[in-house]
Amino acid sequence: MWNALLDRLLRHLVKRGTLTLRFPDGSRQTYGDGGEPAVDVAVHRRATVRALILNPELALGEAYMNGGLTIGNDDLRGLLTLLLRNRSERGLLWWQRPLQWLRKALRRLGQFNPVGRARRNVAHHYDLSGELYELFLDRDRQYSCAYFRRPDDTLEQAQENKKHHIARKLLIRPGMRVLDIGCGWGGMALTLARDYGAHVVGVTLSEEQHAVATRRAEEAGLADRVEFRLMDYREVSESFDRIVSVGMFEHVGVPHYREYFRQVRDRLKPDGIALIHTIGRTDGPGTTNPFILKYIFPGGYVPAMSEAMAAIERERLTATDVEIWRLHYAETLRNWLARFEANIERARAIYDERFCRMWRFYLLGSELAFRLDGQVVFQFQLARDQEAVPLTRDYLYRDAAAPTVEERLHHAAE
């Protein structure tokens, strides 16, 4: 029966490309139109077949990690590309609908992140060995989407671009007090202090990040202007001229959106500006991929713009600009994955093969979610007073660090 259901599911799903599946009983079936990508998959256990019916997204990742299925030439990219390309065009089968409905109904539970649980969620991911992050991130350890102003920017350059683009949106003047919610290993805070003369308070719940960021501030001679705190952002109580939060909102969860933006508003001076940078989904409210939720980001959720804006509006913040980055994160993740694969032996030495397969599935699946499944990045520029930012956005594209003045003259002459 389970084999028949999986057969039915794949017949429904795979219309483009070619998937050849070997079932645990040795039988083979081919799906699709015979085109590319063409991928062979062998499912070795009956339990894997059952899991693929009941919770396909989780089961696929777990089977890849645990050897419950193997892919010809280990072509995970081909398999995920094939599945995502087809999925975006196909609806759910009848037995999948109640399961999806149940997941939506229960999503608030998975995203209930009071202070204690938020701390455990963060420790799960960010307190992994610092050495792991060195294996795939840039040298500044920017663990969020880079900004490829030019297609041939390196990852290092694109991460610099990102920080300066955000700094321009914040219109920072020397001496301003800035709160960095979810400061990571401190790269953004150090840049705002060093290059823009800001006084920055960065908060993180990760002990590992806090230790690294604090050490970096000291080494850079910026300890008098940058302070990192190991605390929940909800426990901060001062006022700030500017608030920046990059790649942290994904951990907040819909039940806490109003609490998040209320804290942004309450911590912001009347003429303050905030810049919230987050992954976004373009297909409306949904649920978190269960593999990501279980293994990578417990408590996490990628917002639809309508969900974030509903909370922003109710907390009486004004969105003064919303930029949407598409494909920048696909490029970022492609770079991360390439670096990770280049360092795979070191990764195996720190963890084990199962961990490496989990991490590969996460990075590759995320890259393809941006390339093929409508994931994007939102940058919400927010203010309490709509006059806090200039009347046009020209200031963002003027005197930019990249392209240089010479390059702009060249463009202008074209």
Next chain:
Amino acid sequence: MWNALLDRLLRHLVKRGTLTLRFPDGSRQTYGDGGEPAVDVAVHRRATVRALILNPELALGEAYMNGGLTIGNDDLRGLLTLLLRNRSERGLLWWQRPLQWLRKALRRLGQFNPVGRARRNVAHHYDLSGELYELFLDRDRQYSCAYFRRPDDTLEQAQENKKHHIARKLLIRPGMRVLDIGCGWGGMALTLARDYGAHVVGVTLSEEQHAVATRRAEEAGLADRVEFRLMDYREVSESFDRIVSVGMFEHVGVPHYREYFRQVRDRLKPDGIALIHTIGRTDGPGTTNPFILKYIFPGGYVPAMSEAMAAIERERLTATDVEIWRLHYAETLRNWLARFEANIERARAIYDERFCRMWRFYLLGSELAFRLDGQVVFQFQLARDQEAVPLTRDYLYRDAAAPTVEERLHHAAE
């Protein structure tokens, strides 16, 4: 009793500025902190007092139109400024809450705009004598927010800026087919045809606009490239490379948002781009000002971004950029009002004093809604395929008609 309730309402509302009120029985009361603006108001009829309690926004406009109240020095700007400044800080009184709740519950009825009713709604406003619109609009009859790239731009220049800014967002190439939903008197369509080489179909439900636009296309020698149709946008059935819709979405109504964006998606080619320009509210879902709904725009509603985005997401369009214009419409309306006042004698000759007071209340109230009450303009750039637009927004701020290349060099050198 009604006097006492009005007294209570004003005590609650007016904390800043000074309002001196003369009640119909001749008694006087002063509210506020004694500061500016200071306004004297005399209410002449007991029916006006009652109306101000039950539906203050409608009653205020009607009493101003009909002489149920008079304002010292006819200082309507002072009165509305005082009321709006205070309102944004004060909640509702207990008896106002059920009325507001009822209005929200019933708003779907007021915004039920099937084809026939949409036509009547449009006729109500846009089939007013064309001469009226000449009294306050620019020479191109742009009846939507202008874009003041520089603070000293004239209205004429700012309306040109608006059209070219939108054209840049649409990335129009010569020969492309463009649909203009709600084309007004044709200015946008003619610009896209003349300056960008597009083939444009403009649709309007206003017979007056359709006749004027068609004549303008002929006079400009563009009749072979621009076609204006007197029809509902829902009845268009071809495909287009680009869709533009400026100041029309305000007439759609929340119950029709999905229908609107479904039509945008269905009319757009797979690599198409749409630009939807609409007034927006920043304080979340609400109701239409009852004066505006009754006298100016029946069936109209100004969306919150969360409302528009929810429909965009569900109709599987991707927002690729959201620009928010603040204060540009306040400046536009200030210009319109000044021109209207300068031509008030001609307006009186076309209509009557009551109409002129209604129109002044509309223009001035709208200006102040943008200046003091969080109204803005949203420009949604939408695509079916996220790769339809460039990876960064630099292209919008390059080779711009204004500032000129020389001015950009000057900026770059600063």
